[in-house]
Each structure stands twice: as C-alpha cells, then as structure tokens.
Amino acid sequence: MGGYSELESRFRRIAIFGEVQTVLHWDASTMMPETAAGPRGDQLAELKLLRHRLLSDPDIGRLLDDAEAENLTDWQAANLRQMRREYRFETALDDRLVEDLSKACSACEHAWRGARAGSDFKSVAPLLDDVLDLTRESAAAYAAAFDLAPYDALLEAYAPGMRAARIDPIFDDYAAFLPGFLEKVLTRQEAEGGKPIAPRAADPVHQKALIDRLAVAVGFNEKGGRIDVSAHPFSTGYPGDQRITVTFDPADPTNAVMAVLHECGHAAYEAGLPKEWARQPVGASLGMVVHESQSLSIEMQASRSDAFLTWLAGQAREVLGDDPAFDVENFKRYQQWVEPGFIRVTADEVTYPAHVILRTRLERALLSGDLVVADLPGAWNEGMKTLLGIDVPDDRRGCLQDIHWYDGAIGYFPTYSLGAMLAAQLAEAAHADLPEIPEFLGRGEFSPLMRWLGGAIHSKGSYLSADALIEGATGRPLDASAFKRHLTTRYLKEN
Amino acid sequence: MGGYSELESRFRRIAIFGEVQTVLHWDASTMMPETAAGPRGDQLAELKLLRHRLLSDPDIGRLLDDAEAENLTDWQAANLRQMRREYRFETALDDRLVEDLSKACSACEHAWRGARAGSDFKSVAPLLDDVLDLTRESAAAYAAAFDLAPYDALLEAYAPGMRAARIDPIFDDYAAFLPGFLEKVLTRQEAEGGKPIAPRAADPVHQKALIDRLAVAVGFNEKGGRIDVSAHPFSTGYPGDQRITVTFDPADPTNAVMAVLHECGHAAYEAGLPKEWARQPVGASLGMVVHESQSLSIEMQASRSDAFLTWLAGQAREVLGDDPAFDVENFKRYQQWVEPGFIRVTADEVTYPAHVILRTRLERALLSGDLVVADLPGAWNEGMKTLLGIDVPDDRRGCLQDIHWYDGAIGYFPTYSLGAMLAAQLAEAAHADLPEIPEFLGRGEFSPLMRWLGGAIHSKGSYLSADALIEGATGRPLDASAFKRHLTTRYLKEN
Numbered sequence: 007m008g009g010y011s012e013l014e015s016r017f018r019r020i021a022i023f024g025e026v027q028t029v030l031h032w033d034a035s036t037m038m039p040e041t042a043a044g045p046r047g048d049q050l051a052e053l054k055l056l057r058h059r060l061l062s063d064p065d066i067g068r069l070l071d072d073a074e075a076e077n078l079t080d081w082q083a084a085n086l087r088q089m090r091r092e093y094r095f096e097t098a099l100d101d102r103l104v105e106d107l108s109k110a111c112s113a114c115e116h117a118w119r120g121a122r123a124g125s126d127f128k129s130v131a132p133l134l135d136d137v138l139d140l141t142r143e144s145a146a147a148y149a150a151a152f153d154l155a156p157y158d159a160l161l162e163a164y165a166p167g168m169r170a171a172r173i174d175p176i177f178d179d180y181a182a183f184l185p186g187f188l189e190k191v192l193t194r195q196e197a198e199g200g201k202p203i204a205p206r207a208a209d210p211v212h213q214k215a216l217i218d219r220l221a222v223a224v225g226f227n228e229k230g231g232r233i234d235v236s237a238h239p240f241s242t243g244y245p246g247d248q249r250i251t252v253t254f255d256p257a258d259p260t261n262a263v264m265a266v267l268h269e270c271g272h273a274a275y276e277a278g279l280p281k282e283w284a285r286q287p288v289g290a291s292l293g294m295v296v297h298e299s300q301s302l303s304i305e306m307q308a309s310r311s312d313a314f315l316t317w318l319a320g321q322a323r324e325v326l327g328d329d330p331a332f333d334v335e336n337f338k339r340y341q342q343w344v345e346p347g348f349i350r351v352t353a354d355e356v357t358y359p360a361h362v363i364l365r366t367r368l369e370r371a372l373l374s375g376d377l378v379v380a381d382l383p384g385a386w387n388e389g390m391k392t393l394l395g396i397d398v399p400d401d402r403r404g405c406l407q408d409i410h411w412y413d414g415a416i417g418y419f420p421t422y423s424l425g426a427m428l429a430a431q432l433a434e435a436a437h438a439d440l441p442e443i444p445e446f447l448g449r450g451e452f453s454p455l456m457r458w459l460g461g462a463i464h465s466k467g468s469y470l471s472a473d474a475l476i477e478g479a480t481g482r483p484l485d486a487s488a489f490k491r492h493l494t495t496r497y498l499k500e501n
Numbered sequence: 502m503g504g505y506s507e508l509e510s511r512f513r514r515i516a517i518f519g520e521v522q523t524v525l526h527w528d529a530s531t532m533m534p535e536t537a538a539g540p541r542g543d544q545l546a547e548l549k550l551l552r553h554r555l556l557s558d559p560d561i562g563r564l565l566d567d568a569e570a571e572n573l574t575d576w577q578a579a580n581l582r583q584m585r586r587e588y589r590f591e592t593a594l595d596d597r598l599v600e601d602l603s604k605a606c607s608a609c610e611h612a613w614r615g616a617r618a619g620s621d622f623k624s625v626a627p628l629l630d631d632v633l634d635l636t637r638e639s640a641a642a643y644a645a646a647f648d649l650a651p652y653d654a655l656l657e658a659y660a661p662g663m664r665a666a667r668i669d670p671i672f673d674d675y676a677a678f679l680p681g682f683l684e685k686v687l688t689r690q691e692a693e694g695g696k697p698i699a700p701r702a703a704d705p706v707h708q709k710a711l712i713d714r715l716a717v718a719v720g721f722n723e724k725g726g727r728i729d730v731s732a733h734p735f736s737t738g739y740p741g742d743q744r745i746t747v748t749f750d751p752a753d754p755t756n757a758v759m760a761v762l763h764e765c766g767h768a769a770y771e772a773g774l775p776k777e778w779a780r781q782p783v784g785a786s787l788g789m790v791v792h793e794s795q796s797l798s799i800e801m802q803a804s805r806s807d808a809f810l811t812w813l814a815g816q817a818r819e820v821l822g823d824d825p826a827f828d829v830e831n832f833k834r835y836q837q838w839v840e841p842g843f844i845r846v847t848a849d850e851v852t853y854p855a856h857v858i859l860r861t862r863l864e865r866a867l868l869s870g871d872l873v874v875a876d877l878p879g880a881w882n883e884g885m886k887t888l889l890g891i892d893v894p895d896d897r898r899g900c901l902q903d904i905h906w907y908d909g910a911i912g913y914f915p916t917y918s919l920g921a922m923l924a925a926q927l928a929e930a931a932h933a934d935l936p937e938i939p940e941f942l943g944r945g946e947f948s949p950l951m952r953w954l955g956g957a958i959h960s961k962g963s964y965l966s967a968d969a970l971i972e973g974a975t976g977r978p979l980d981a982s983a984f985k986r987h988l989t990t991r992y993l994k995e996n
Contacts, residue, residue, distance in 0.1 A: 022543055022544055023544075023547065025540060026525065026544050026547075029524065029528060029544075030521065030524060033528065037532070039723070039724055039726050039727055039742055040724050040725075041725040041741040041742070042741045042742035045517075045739060045741050046742075048517055049520055049521050052514060052517045052518065052521075053521070228534070229534055229535050229536055230535075230536040230537070244540060246534075246536040246537045246539060247536065247540060
C-alpha cells in the first residue's frame, strides 16, 4: 500500500474513534445519569489518549513525506495537506505540557463555576494565571510548528488561515461604525413605540411541536437525527447521525425556536459535507468561522428576516395559540429588538460584535502579558463603557460570564463575529444568485438557500483554504461591509 | 512495574473501552436514528478490533506467566485466573475464523428475520448450516484451548464451569417431573374457575408511572441509571451508569412491570459488584446462569409471590385506576397462570424449562452432527409434542422463533433454566436466613432480599468458581430440587 493510501486508512480509523467521542459527549449532555460522570471522564480520556497515539505515531510523519512524492488528485493533495495539519497540531506539544494544560484548565474551569456564581473574580484569578502561563507555552510551541506568531497559532486551531492582522481592520471598522449606528437604531425604535410585547410563556410540549415543524422546514432529517433537551443548545454528530439539542425557556417560547434554527444551520453544514470524503480530514468542516457563518445564515440572516418572521408569526399562533405578541409587526420588532446589555449570549446581532471585539482585544493583551490578570475586571468594564456605553455592575455580568478563557480557549471568540460577517456576505451573494430566496422564506421554505449554501460551502469540505472558499462563494475576501449593509437595511430600513 | 500490576493497568483500559461499547449498544437500541446504523456498525467493529489487539497482545501471555510467580493476595490470584481465561478466549480462534464466523452469523441472522416472518425454514437452512460448520470449528479451537469437550467449551463462554454432564441429570430430573406436575396444575386451575380476567389496556404514560414506582421499590437508583423504551427489554451499563429498557405492551400493562422487575434484578447484580475490583475481570459478573438467577430472583421468586402480588395489585389500582383484574385473587391467578404454549419468551415458569430442555438437546445434536439442519423442524415439533403435548402449527412458532442459533449462539439456552433453578435454590437459602423476606415483599420492600443477594452473590464478583459461589450461598451444588419444591408450593399450594 502506498503512503497516501495507508494514511487514508489510518485517518479513517481516527475519524471513527472521533465519532465515538461525539456520541459519548452527546450522551453526557443529554442522557447520562449524574453518577456516571466519573466513568465517562475516564472513557473520554482513554479515547483522547488513543487518538493521540494513533495520530502522533512516528510512522505518520514518514508516510506524510512518502505521500508527497505520489501522484495525487487535487482532493487527495488537499487531504494530505489537512492530514499534515492535524499531525502538526497533535505533535506540537510534548506530553508533559498537554497534561499540565489539561489539569490547569480543569481546575480553573471548576473554580470558575463557583467564582461566577459568587461574582468573585479574585478566587479564580490565580488559576487563570496558571492557564495563561501554560497557554503561552503552548502558543509558542504551535507558533514554532506552524511558523506563526503565538496568537495567530492559537487562532489557527479554530479558524484555519485566520490571522490577527486580518481581524484588526475588520473589527476596527465595525467598532467605528457601531456607536453612530446604534444611536440611530435606538432612536428609531423609540420613535416606533418602544418595547414590543413579549410572547406568553408556553409549555415545553407545545414548544417542541413548533420546533419540530421548523426543523422539518429547514431540512433537518428526523430519520437521520434527533432533537433533545440539554442545559445549553448544541449541535453534534456525523453523516447519518445529526443530533441537536434545545433548552426550553418557559418564559419565552421563541428563544428555543431561534436556538434550534441556529443549530440546524450547523447540522446542515455537517450533513452537506462531501460524502465521498467522509472520515477524511478534507471531508471535514473548515473551522469555526465558516461553521458559525452557517448557523447564522439560518438563524440571523434568514430566520430574522421580515419575510420569514411574517411566516413564523403565523406558525407560532397556530401551534401556541393566539397571542398579541404574534401580531406580525409586533413579532418582527420583538425578534429584531436591539438593546445594549452585559451578556454576550443574549445580545442582538448589532451589539454582539462589541462583546467579541472587547474579548479579542483583552485575550491578546492577556496572552502577550500586556494585561495582567488582576487588571482584567477593570479593563473589561472600561471596554464595555467605551464600546456600548454601559456600566458593568459586577464581574458575574462582566469578565466572569463566559467559560472560554477559564477553560483555556484563547483565540476562539473572534470566530463568532467573523462568522456573523461571513453570513451577511454569503447572504448577499446567495440573494444575487437566487433572488427568490426571500419569497421562499416567506413561505417557510429554506430549500433554495440551503441548496446555495450546499453548493458554495457545505460540499467543499476542507478542500479550499478559508480565503479561497470565501472568495469563491462571494467574489471577495471577508470584510465587515456586507454585515454593515445588512444591519442598515434591517434596522434602519435603508438600502 | 511487576507483571501483575501491568496486567491490572491493561485490563482496566480494556474494560473502559468495553464501557464505551456498552454505551454505543444502548444508544443503538434506544436513541440512534435509523440512518446511523452503518456508521455505528463501523464504530463497534473498530472497538472490537481494538479490544482484540489489546487482549491478544503477545506481551499479555508473558505478563500472565510472570505474574504467576508473584506473591499475590487471594483476590489478585483470582483476578489473574480470570485474566488468563479472557486471554485464552480471545486468542483461541485465528483471525480468519473470527471473520468468517462473524460474516456467516450476520448473513444468517439477516436471512432469519425474513424466514421467521414468512415461516420459511428452507430459506435460512443453508446459512444455518454455514454457521454450524464454523461453530464446530470454533468449538474445536476453544476445546483445545480449555481442554474441554466441544459443547462444554461453548458453554464455558456463557456459564463458566458449567458442563453438559452437570446439566443432563438436572434437566432429565425436570423433564421427568414436568408431565405429572403440569397435569395437576392444569386440573387445579380449571377447578378454580379457569382463566382469570386480564387487565385493561393502559396508556404508556401510566405504565411508566407504575414502573418508576416499582423500580424505586426494588432499589433501582434513578440518579445512577435510566429507564427507556426499546424494541426488546434489556439491562446494560457499568458501575455508576445502569440502564434498563422496557417495551410497553398497550394490551397488558403488567407485562412491562414484570419485565422491568426482571431487568432490575440484572441491574442490581451489576450495581452490587465489588467496587474495589471495578474494571478488573474478577470484579465482573460470573456468567449468564448467575445473572439470570438474579433477574429471576426478583421477577419470578419475589415478584410473583403471593405476598408481593397482593401489594402490586394495590399499586396497579392506584396508578392505573380501578379494574376487576386487580382484585387480589384474580391478579395472583393471572400472574401465576400456567399454560403450555409454543413461544419460549412468553412461557410461564413451569413450562419454560421444557422450551430450554428441547433447545439444549437439539443444539447438542446439531453441533455433534447427530441432527442435520434439514431435520431440525421435525425434531423440534416432535420434542414439543413429547415435552408439552402440543402440536407446533408452523416453524415461525417453532424452530424459527429464537434468534440465538441463527446468530451463532450455541450453548446459551441452558443458562435460562439453570438460572431459574438457581434462583429457587437461592430463595430457599435467603428465606431460611431471613424469614422476614415475604413480610417485607408484602409491603413492596425488597431491601432484606437485596441485602442477602448482595452479600451472597453480587459482592463476590468472579472471585469464586460458580460451584463454590452456589455452594457458599446455598450449602449445596445446583440441582432442580428447590425449583420443584417452589413450583409445588406456588402452583399446588402444597408444602
């Protein structure tokens, strides 16, 4: 067997064990009884170790080199490139660092849960310091392996090809745009009569009935997947087995609806990956920016459009019963309401990037050492004042709100807003190609949009670089311009 | 690290991957969407291969030999013995035979589904022949590895220590007892007014409510387990995570109740295994005879006792509403009704062993070649006539009813009835030690019984041989005498 062919067989095996991890994680979040947390941790640790052994096997390095000399198709060559990327990530850190980092993250994440509940940053600060020290060390190792700057090397893990130098102008552009735009939106909202009426509480059984309808509309195949309940919504799975979860908010039934539409966007990406490259690195999704662009294409671009919300209001009324909140104009204003707040996960799409821009600036400063951990709460609160004009009342609603840093995820935050911007850029291109998309959405039909996303994004897997994928789909590199145009149209009704 | 210590570490890892297989099997039977069957098959195949590689590693043979020379505690020595047993099973067959057998069983089991539906034995006969040929080959290989006769070597996999020569007198004893006893029971039933009233149909939601009550009564810990729905009830899991499933029979709500009590008996055994030996071979359950004795101790010995049925009738009435079927005398007669029938899985405890005795005789004859596959239906029908006096109308209700042989499980059937007999023998010993057991059962309380079973059986894991375990718990080797006494008391009210 040639080197390349042997690699395909080995990566297939690694992918199969990855599927097993996926099932165990899903089960842990949805089904597993509480006393099983210990054994499940051991199971996942053994699978992680197995993956490491399979992927860092010295044979792989030799096979990768041998395969370079073979006569490969374009897709095989792209697959080989992705294999080398995975091998580099897996072998960049020595075992001691992997173990130290894993332990430091566990300890810090555990302490963070208590610190957030008590709004007590000091209690977790020394543990965050440990995480940052070890993250600096691992960033240096990845930087050496990939020939990148340390923060870029961390970014690379979540957003292949993304660099700080690419993010800066995009985020600076948006930060400059936001204050004036936000003021206009808020003024306009007030002029239109202030806060819309919120929907009445609804039983989870009725919420589930509405969600099932929407999942079908968006193409979620119930024979090839499941929808369950978990503490936080997520999407997971692999071809043939897509599982999404939902959290029912008894107070507002439309929260679960929008969350499911978001997760269906993620699931559609995974389901649309090239089947002939299943279980190979080139057949996998292309990082978190593209993934988030797919969930936001459905949730934000399509599902909060005037056309779709008009249809959705009728569906909500049919399933949940009559409610003045479902009057179309009120429902649109409710789903498109903009209001600066402290919490990222509940932010509207206008203010969301401010949360991300702040975190991106702060995590870069923390990593470089320009910002010390003790000064984080002050820097956070100052940033929120500057970006959104609000005074953070406590660290629980400030720098303690997100798990990411405390669990060692540095370089992840930018992907949320880059994904939102990419979703807007994709929507412009999709609508230019298929002007009938809004009309279909007005009937609750996602099929033309899904077909377009399938062709432009899903079916490409990791064959292209992110830049090439985005330019191929939209005709230009990623920037904030489409997103700003989208917001101006939606929130100021200007074209 | 010494050989023994290294072995403990390796078997721990093997056990953890076994837990992973358990979760995947459970998920496949309860949660998995249909389109995931293909990927799930690949995942299980990879895990099976991984187990084989870990367990058949030549190092293991050397470590086992090294460890023999070490100074071990009694439990460590027993653990080493069980390790060697697993190693022998795993290495007895060459890779070609394992693969051929696996393929033959898959093909035959698949064909059997169609054959059973159409009552068409001829269509599956050649495939069963293939399975039998390969099973003969594997029985010969196991026989050589364990120095046993071929059928005994197959038995050994399901019932460690059990031999055909031990089974013969027990089953012959019961076969001689059955005709006269059965006639008396049937006469008595008629004299008492014939068939009791069956319970009314009940909604699965109400059935579940009743089941949850019973699961709590029998000590099933809902924080450490789950109860779900599947096509056939089963029990699975490992310490910290016990999962049982139930099938709701809309026509009779008490079927699911008895099935759950059965599965809770299996689950209690697993939950009560020695925690300090978790994930080691000596900490595992001791084969299917003992396992079935635990489920039948709960379902048949305890739950169909007059005392418990009196309490259960009241519970059923509380949860399912008033129903003349729940009048105590009627309910007891209904749950203790005896009637010869064609189907093993729905048989009462008096006639059940006849089904098993027939299968045991036939599978030995098939394995030895004394019976050819073409003659199986005739031999089956003749046996049913002799043992139960009934005429089998078609092969669907005859030799096609059970999956076992068609899936390559030869040597499994005897464990059902040996388990029933052991359960009766254990009940006698438990009641002698704790005469208050029936009184507690009359209040729906299983705790004294469970404590006794925990001390005598569960906590021993695989420390003892089956013979030593049974003699330790009951004072004598396994035979049919306690079972016959139990039936005489229950069904003829004679002591």
